[in-house]
Amino acid sequence: MLPDLTFDQKQDLVAYLYNFVTEHKRERIRHVLANRTRHLTVVLENIYQPHNASAVLRSCDCFGIQDVHIIEDEHEYRINPDVAxxxxxxxxxxxxxRGHQHNTRTCLQTLRANGYRIAATTLRPDSIPLPEFQIDQKTALCFGTEELGLSQEAHDLADVFVQIPMVGFTQSFNISVSAALTLYDLTNKLHTRPHHEWALSAQEEIDILTQWLIRTATHGRVLVRHYYRQQNWPIP
Incomplete structure (x- = not known):
């Protein structure tokens, strides 16, 4: 939806949609949007337990991560609404x-082409301990299946390995716990850097804000179609 609108047209549409959202919700949306980032993104590879994948999405939202890439080679992602x-x-x-080949390779190579460093979370001995891992460049954090972790292909394509230090007998965390701990650490580091280094661009903000308002307002898509008719724009 809204494929051909200019920046100014989207601003006008946002002003229109604001009329159908409470002031409290508008302020909340503005605050959350100001803390959203694409400097970090999360990649989930073949996560087969809906409650775990949904918990990771919840952590991403809580820590301000906007983009999540879901690789479904073997397991289709399903949302658990009680968790998400x-x-x-x-x-x-x-x-x-599913139905496509080489999803892991395609996903990670596309992210790298878009300027992301590929960071595989793993137990490999040459991994960087999370407290020492720096977030001075765009990074895609990759998490694998609950039992086996990331695939060999994901490891081969990674630029760097990251590990959460552990001192107990059990040398692994549940994926949702691992993602939450990792995002907490890295977003804290991110927020010590200048805001402009990790915040959304003005274009990204208006694009996301428009979508959020459509989803928030009652009958948001109906309102958008009505606005298009008012402006004599072709309805997408």
Whole structure:
């Protein structure tokens, strides 16, 4: 929806949609949007338990991560609404689905082409401990299946390995716990850097804000079609 609108046209549409959203919700949306980032993105590879994948989405929303890439070579992603608590409504989900080949390679190579460093979370001995891992460049954090972790292909394509230090007998965390701990650490580091280094661009903000308002306002898509008719624009 809204494929051909200019920046100014989207601003006008936002002003129109604001009329159908409470002031409290408008302020909340503005605050959340100001803390959203695409400097970090999350990649989930073949996560087969809906409650775990949904918990990761919830953590991404809580820590301000906008984009989540879901690789579905073997397991189709399904949302558990009791766990996600509506988080997917506020995120941009990129699904690399079943029926296609080389989804992991395609996803990670595309991210690298877009300037992301590929960071594989792993237990390999040459991994960088999370407290020492720096976030001075755009980074895609990759998390694998609950039992096996990331695939060999994901490891081969990674630029760097990252590990959460552990001192107990059990040398692994549940994926949702691992993602939450990692995002907490890295977003804290990110927020010590100048805001402009990690915040959304003005174009990204208006694009996301428009989508959020459509999803927030009652009958948002109906309102958009009505606005298009008022402006004599072709309805997409």
């Amino acid at each position: 608590l509506g988080a997917s409504k506020w995120l941009t989900l990129h699904r690399h689905g």
